Amino acid sequence: MIKIITVLSAAALLTGAVSVSASAVVIDGEEVAATYDATVAEGSSDDLPSSYSSLDKGYVTPAKSQSYNDCWAYSATAAFESKLLRDGVVTDINAVRMSELHLNLWATTRTNGKGWIRSISDSGYCYIAPGYYASWQGGIFESDAADILPDSNIKGDEVPTDRAKYGVTAMRYVSRNNMDGIKRAIMENGGVTTGYSHKGIFMNNSTSYYMPESYTEPKNGHQVEIVGWDDNYDKSNFKSTPKNNGAWLMKSSWGSGSPLNGFYWISYETKYLFDGKAYEPCFAIEQYEEITDRKKMIQNEIFGATYEVTLEGKNEGVFLNRLTFDKDFYVLDKVIFETKAESTEYELYLVPEADGAPSNDTDTWKLIGSGTTDHAGYICTDINNIELTQSTASIAVKLKNNGGDAKIGVDEWVDTSNGAFKFIPESEFGMSYFYDNGKMTDLMQWYKDTLNNDMGGTLVIKGLTFKPESGDVNLDSNVDILDVTLIQQYLAELEQLSTNQKKLADFNGDGEIDISDATAIQVKIAS
Structure with a gap:
């Protein structure tokens, strides 16, 4: 496994760190050399x-x-x-x-x-x-x-x-x-x-x-x-x-x-x-959202990608960020990741915890999205109302690049030719992993074992979550007639509701879910 991941840059690895390359060339005020x-x-x-x-x-x-x-x-x-x-x-x-x-x-x-x-x-x-x-x-x-x-x-x-x-x-x-x-x-x-x-x-x-x-x-x-x-x-x-x-x-x-x-x-x-x-x-x-108190970006890094990592010599790779979610923001709405590989097929998984790390058992992984990147950059995928049931879980991005190695963004350290660091990540163990041949490897451990470097890096994989409002029983961020129908189906024992959904269905707050809640939601919709 020692050489399975490589950091992509225009410069060679030098003494355990990536020297500044074209991907991080200085702008405005300094003269530098670059390819x-x-x-x-x-x-x-x-x-x-x-x-x-x-x-x-x-x-x-x-x-x-x-x-x-x-x-x-x-x-x-x-x-x-x-x-x-x-x-x-x-x-x-x-x-x-x-x-x-x-x-x-x-x-x-x-x-x-x-x-x-x-x-x-x-x-x-x-x-x-x-x-x-x-x-x-x-x-x-x-x-x-x-x-x-x-x-x-x-x-x-x-x-x-x-x-x-x-x-x-x-x-x-x-x-x-x-x-x-x-x-x-x-x-x-x-x-x-x-x-x-x-x-x-x-x-x-x-x-x-x-x-x-x-x-x-x-x-x-x-x-x-x-x-x-x-x-x-x-x-x-x-x-x-x-x-x-x-x-x-x-x-x-x-x-x-x-x-x-x-x-x-x-x-x-x-x-x-x-x-x-x-x-x-x-x-x-390309895309943005108005920030409200019902939305929260869950992420392990805030600085974005400075380089890319890939499984060396392989067009497929599985990369994971282990995220801690806010208990009030328990619906996963979007997944965002960075890659420079265009026309790359991807699948997104929600991976449960197992002994304080992402589970190795892929049978427990839940497919939550898929697609093909139509551009290099930050890719955003809408997720279909996934309720988060664990406070900590991982988002896995499985990439298949038929035109080359699978690669994904990482906020790795940047230094200049004279050894002065220009960026130092806030990376820690337990944040990012890659999965290969049935083995889950902590990215920080790879940096330490392969480059003898403790600064490491964090993968750029984020989850946009939202906090449903009362009445949003189907967790789609809207309160509408679909929520009324779901309550009626629940009362007729045609559908099941999770613990969180039951709280949202109790619209009048009387501790019971009955037709009065459905009626109250209809009144709100009509108002």
């Missing part, structure tokens, strides 16, 4: 327009001016703002302003010395925002964060997170080898984020930018929101000339004082742009 894939997809599908602008459609907020080396925070909040506007959840552009400061402060070193090892003024990483949003720690409007002020001494876990309005459940990663995918993501979600290397010498009249592939000097990362495109944007508009016409419309975070009010055209062929090895992930927010 690069020069391939750019050509052409466009017939069903896509030759030009499009979310800005013209009113889905993009005005350009802001970053305060620190936090373009990564500005581009991420801009993408979320665009998604809300695109969906019509918020129609007033001035009312949808989200707090970049909250994201920046949240991503500072925590009081235990872990998390993202940075201060408010330090550079960041492309992976910070996806973890922040997927953990439901963020999605906070500036109006709700007015009392949060810049503080160089604040710790990440001292930043309040109970003000978040929306939590992300699915994110789509995009890359330069699928331009159609980028365009569709913009049209469907309002905008996407991406990093690129910005050098002032390649800016032309503060309106257009193109870094040629021939440029080999160190990069200077910058992250922006892409909100449109023009296949016919003339290549002569750039300071140096790319091979072909075509450019993306990008929103930066340098204020609105430029000729295009803080927006710029950037050539399709710009080196490092949408490059999956140099600056990743480039992402669009």
Whole structure:
């Protein structure tokens, strides 16, 4: 078993730790070296327009001016703002302003010395925002964060997170080898984020930018929101000339004082742009939910994926997170996991406890969902009203990748070439496992045995749970006529109710379940 799992990165394992790779390249303010894939997809599908602008459609907020080396925070909040506007959840552009400061402060070193090892003024990483949003720690409007002020001494876990309005459940990663995918993501979600290397010498009249592939000097990362495109944007508009016409419309975070009010055209062929090895992930927010006091994200990590793990040389793998559920939030509504493997078949299982660990007996596992990933990124699956009967259980994700190794996200430590850690996970034994050949192995134990490292990592597998309200007898998060029918079937001894369902069925609170409860629910529905 000693080599059965491997950590996927663009760099080799060095002295028990993964050196910083393209998956965690620094953006905004530091020059770094990273790998690069020069391939750019050509052409466009017939069903896509030759030009499009979310800005013209009113889905993009005005350009802001970053305060620190936090373009990564500005581009991420801009993408979320665009998604809300695109969906019509918020129609007033001035009312949808989200707090970049909250994201920046949240991503500072925590009081235990872990998390993202940075201060408010330090550079960041492309992976910070996806973890922040997927953990439901963020999605906070500036109006709700007015009392949060810049503080160089604040710790990440001292930043309040109970003000978040929306939590992300699915994110789509995009890359330069699928331009159609980028365009569709913009049209469907309002905008996407991406990093690129910005050098002032390649800016032309503060309106257009193109870094040629021939440029080999160190990069200077910058992250922006892409909100449109023009296949016919003339290549002569750039300071140096790319091979072909075509450019993306990008929103930066340098204020609105430029000729295009803080927006710029950037050539399709710009080196490092949408490059999956140099600056990743480039992402669009696909799904989110309004956060209420009846929903709770159950998770072992809040930082999101920094790398991927896989069963080496196998296209199938079973990965588990052992979760402790809140007794009041006893219905599993959704499962979220991260993977970079597209077109991967998956099955989801609820795994009971056995001697303080996930059960090895697969006959006791309950299939709760299945599907095929239609994109790389954070995958969300709706679960059909699964009642949680154990306070601790595991969610297992069984992956089958016919195009390669099965892989899933992990929040493993990140360090730089000089050995300075930039991210330290809060991983512990008993959180994450993998199952193979009838054996359950703790992921932390694998890190210790294989890499002689105690920091380890935690798999990115989460469960969204909800607390049913009185009358929601069928546990579908709605009180409707179906609940009335279920009570009637129970009274006719045609259906059984669990202990929790019986409490919900006793709508009038008199300790009995009878026709008066069904009638009271009908009155509520009609009111």
